[in-house]
Amino acid sequence: MSGNIIIGYPNRSDAGTMAGGSWLAGLPLANLQSREMAKVARSSDALNASTLFTLDLATAKTLRTFALCNHNLSADARWRVTLGTTSGGSQVYDSGWLDVWQMTFGDLVEWESVTWWMGVAGDEYLRSPYAAMLALPDYYTARYVKVEIDDTTNADGYVQIGRFFAGNAIQSGYNAAYGLQDAWEDLSTLDRAESGSDWAYEKRKLRNVSFVLEYLTATEASYYHELQRMVGTTGEVLYMPYPSEPGENQRYGFLGQLADLSPIDYPFYRVRRLPLRIKERA
Amino acid sequence: MKRLVVEITMVVDAIGTEQTFYFADTAMGFTTKPTDTPANTYVAGRLISAGSFRRELFSGKRVTGAVRPSFGELVLDNGDGGLDAWTGYGISGGQVTVRWGEHDAAYPAGYTTVFVCAAQYMVCDFKEIKLRLRDRLNLLEQPLVKTSFDGSGGLEGTTALAGKLKQWVSSDPGFFPPILVDAAKLLYFVQSTGTGGLGASFDIYEGGAVITRGADYATAADCLATSPAGGQCRFWFGTGGNGPVYVRLGSVPVFDLRVFGDGYQSTGSSWSLIALAATGGIAGGTGTAIGIGAQLIDDSRSILQVMQDACVPSLAWFGMTRLDAFTCGVLTAPAVTASYGFTQHNAKGWTRTPIQDMDAPVWSVTVHSGKTWPGNLVAGVSGTMSDYLSRTPWWASFSSEDATIKTAHPGAVAEVIETNSRYFQNLASQTAFTAAYFALFGALREFYTFTAQMDADTLALDLHDTVEIKIPRFGLTAGKNMRIITQSIDCDNSQITFGVWG
Numbered sequence: 001m002s003g004n005i006i007i008g009y010p011n012r013s014d015a016g017t018m019a020g021g022s023w024l025a026g027l028p029l030a031n032l033q034s035r036e037m038a039k040v041a042r043s044s045d046a047l048n049a050s051t052l053f054t055l056d057l058a059t060a061k062t063l064r065t066f067a068l069c070n071h072n073l074s075a076d077a078r079w080r081v082t083l084g085t086t087s088g089g090s091q092v093y094d095s096g097w098l099d100v101w102q103m104t105f106g107d108l109v110e111w112e113s114v115t116w117w118m119g120v121a122g123d124e125y126l127r128s129p130y131a132a133m134l135a136l137p138d139y140y141t142a143r144y145v146k147v148e149i150d151d152t153t154n155a156d157g158y159v160q161i162g163r164f165f166a167g168n169a170i171q172s173g174y175n176a177a178y179g180l181q182d183a184w185e186d187l188s189t190l191d192r193a194e195s196g197s198d199w200a201y202e203k204r205k206l207r208n209v210s211f212v213l214e215y216l217t218a219t220e221a222s223y224y225h226e227l228q229r230m231v232g233t234t235g236e237v238l239y240m241p242y243p244s245e246p247g248e249n250q251r252y253g254f255l256g257q258l259a260d261l262s263p264i265d266y267p268f269y270r271v272r273r274l275p276l277r278i279k280e281r282a
Numbered sequence: 283m284k285r286l287v288v289e290i291t292m293v294v295d296a297i298g299t300e301q302t303f304y305f306a307d308t309a310m311g312f313t314t315k316p317t318d319t320p321a322n323t324y325v326a327g328r329l330i331s332a333g334s335f336r337r338e339l340f341s342g343k344r345v346t347g348a349v350r351p352s353f354g355e356l357v358l359d360n361g362d363g364g365l366d367a368w369t370g371y372g373i374s375g376g377q378v379t380v381r382w383g384e385h386d387a388a389y390p391a392g393y394t395t396v397f398v399c400a401a402q403y404m405v406c407d408f409k410e411i412k413l414r415l416r417d418r419l420n421l422l423e424q425p426l427v428k429t430s431f432d433g434s435g436g437l438e439g440t441t442a443l444a445g446k447l448k449q450w451v452s453s454d455p456g457f458f459p460p461i462l463v464d465a466a467k468l469l470y471f472v473q474s475t476g477t478g479g480l481g482a483s484f485d486i487y488e489g490g491a492v493i494t495r496g497a498d499y500a501t502a503a504d505c506l507a508t509s510p511a512g513g514q515c516r517f518w519f520g521t522g523g524n525g526p527v528y529v530r531l532g533s534v535p536v537f538d539l540r541v542f543g544d545g546y547q548s549t550g551s552s553w554s555l556i557a558l559a560a561t562g563g564i565a566g567g568t569g570t571a572i573g574i575g576a577q578l579i580d581d582s583r584s585i586l587q588v589m590q591d592a593c594v595p596s597l598a599w600f601g602m603t604r605l606d607a608f609t610c611g612v613l614t615a616p617a618v619t620a621s622y623g624f625t626q627h628n629a630k631g632w633t634r635t636p637i638q639d640m641d642a643p644v645w646s647v648t649v650h651s652g653k654t655w656p657g658n659l660v661a662g663v664s665g666t667m668s669d670y671l672s673r674t675p676w677w678a679s680f681s682s683e684d685a686t687i688k689t690a691h692p693g694a695v696a697e698v699i700e701t702n703s704r705y706f707q708n709l710a711s712q713t714a715f716t717a718a719y720f721a722l723f724g725a726l727r728e729f730y731t732f733t734a735q736m737d738a739d740t741l742a743l744d745l746h747d748t749v750e751i752k753i754p755r756f757g758l759t760a761g762k763n764m765r766i767i768t769q770s771i772d773c774d775n776s777q778i779t780f781g782v783w784g
Binding site: 024026027031036037038039040042156158160187189191192193194195197199201202203204206282 | 309310325631735753
């Protein structure tokens with residue numbers, strides 16, 4: 001699979017019908033189709049039979065990108081995505097069981113380091129900004145999607161997910177030019193007493209990225225042009241920067257929004273150019 | 283990482299069904315845990331601003347009285363129209379609670395309540411809903427006396443009396459006129475309040491001469507049926523002496539009638555700020571027992587006005603705490619022990635300013651106290667009664683000056699204080715008041731404002747608490763204890779601005 005950046009869009013999940021598993025009546029699967037990320041669907045327990053769901057798209061759609069956002073999945077959690085021609089079927093595609101947590105850490109910060117866990121452990125989105133993400137090796141067409149979660153040892157006794165993304169995607173033949181910038185926006189503020197002692201008001205940190213696709217074909221440019229129309233600055237895109245490196249993909253990828261609708265340049269003969277800025281959804 | 287959570291409880295239908303809505307600040311929405319209250323509930327991140335909460339101990343010119351609230355607005359994001367149904371809800375009077383806590387703390391047990399208040403009204407546009415907030419003291423902005431004679435006869439008087447308010451008496455306001463209920467029966471209404479077991483102290487005077495009391499009536503029916511002997515009067519104090527109080531005369535009076543009575547709660551206790559607040563719908567008040575004093579209310583004065591008046595002679599204050607509880611106390615100089623200390627290391631924006639209308643010490647105070655009802659006098663009445671029934675317009679007027687204050691502060695001012703309460707009935711009470719007044723307001727007082735970080739310690743501070751101010755300026759290097767008299771909680775910036783006096 002090409003390692004070039006994938007932009008997942010549109011999220012077809014919202015228009016589908018979800019079912020299956022066992023979810024709290026007050027926090028149902030329908031919450032996965034709500035734009036409000038903090039509005040989670042919560043399973044009634046952590047049994048595998050409870051922590052699954054199916055999505056019926058009504059008609060067969062092209063799919064390539066998937067994500068579980070704002071989840072409480074534990075370090076040992078696994079998930080599996082299947083695409084079928086029947087509800088729950090896997091005739092089209094089967095991802096097999098995948099580790100939810102793909103990120104790995106080198107000598108600087110070990111996986112089990114307290115420092116590492118401070119950032120991502122827990123059962124709330126605020127402490128766990130990294131989504132479970134999956135980019136399929138190719139484009140597949142299916143009506144039915146099934147997601148299974150294996151997290152029976154979750155300390156909460158349940159799993160919860162704030163948003164499910166199941167979308168088409170665009171991946172250009174040439175990757176972004178060197179100069180891509182991954183950044184955090186810290187919503188926190190700092191004030192000071194008369195003597196200079198600081199008062200910190202900690203808020204969330206949100207990711208953003210800016211990069212330039214220097215060499216787009218006319219066809220690719222037309223897809224990006226359509227992406228901008230469909231998504232605008234309010235719709236969501238799934239930014240998957242390293243499709244062939246799941247760990248890095250999870251670390252730097254996110255569900256976001258276009259910060260602006262940049263003009264698609266025409267710098268050279270048969271070459272289109274598009275700068276993109278994407279900011280993480282909150 | 284902390285977040286604010288707002289609970290808004292309001293009536294959502296015509297039959298009074300209440301519903302509580304929960305919101306967190308923007309980008310901080312969450313779903314409660316199974317162990318939270320409420321459990322498994324989505325708390326939308328719609329809170330753009332939790333507003334501010336400001337209270338001032340001084341609501342008038344060197345008069346304490348009601349704590350003056352001044353709330354900001356609570357702003358909710360409604361760009362998606364998700365709250366449009368609110369326009370049909372009964373928001374006015376809805377309870378608003380603002381909590382603050384770590385994002386992973388148990389809700390609400392692990393959160394600190396920043397303030398509790400009431401919604402007044404809301405303003406909506408296509409993007410936002412703005413809730414105007416205030417405290418519940420407005421519940422006291424209703425007439426204290428709402429009961430009137432219905433004119434149905436008997437104790438309710440003739441049709442000519444219908445609609446006249448039944449006068450309310452606290453303690454002993456002096457010699458006041460009774461209300462003629464039935465001219466044929468020579469039946470008079472004295473007061474709606476009970477006697478506190480002091481029925482024996484009641485007397486009715488004609489032209490300053492006391493009318494001989496016959497035996498008290500045992501029942502209302504007896505009162506209506508049996509006339510006193512000629513030249514005498516008989517009282518009906520209500521069941522158990524709990525009022526209302528009536529009196530009948532045995533002979534037609536020629537001169538003005540005046541009653542000396544006492545008014546108490548049905549429990550026998552004196553009327554107090556806490557008790558009056560309860561009659562207005564704010565129950566469960568705490569604080570210093572501050573009496574309403576000797577007052578008669580026979581007009582449309584509000585409960586709040588009566589309480590304000592009662593605070594004057596006591597140098598008292600009352601209001602709602604930030605947690606929506608009624609409290610009251612007496613303004614005193616800063617205590618020896620401070621609840622908390624502020625320095626340049628934990629506060630900013632230090633400013634020394636005078637309080638409005640309190641920019642100079644007071645060197646002279648004149649007090650007028652106690653409404654009077656002067657009347658004509660029968661020949662031969664005692665000099666004392668002649669004095670009592672001739673005083674007008676006040677029962678007592680007195681003044682005091684302290685020239686040393688004027689010497690030290692040439693710009694010192696003279697103040698005049700008026701109260702309807704017949705509080706100052708002797709020289710000792712007058713002297714005690716002027717001494718306390720000069721102690722508080724005769725000295726050059728300092729007033730500082732500064733802003734501190736909102737945390738558990740600063741949130742715990744309340745009006746009238748004593749804090750130590752210790753900064754390397756304004757001669758405060760060694761520290762000075764001062765009273766908190768203003769408090770402004772800025773939820774959005776997690777800061778509290780205090781005003782201290784001392």
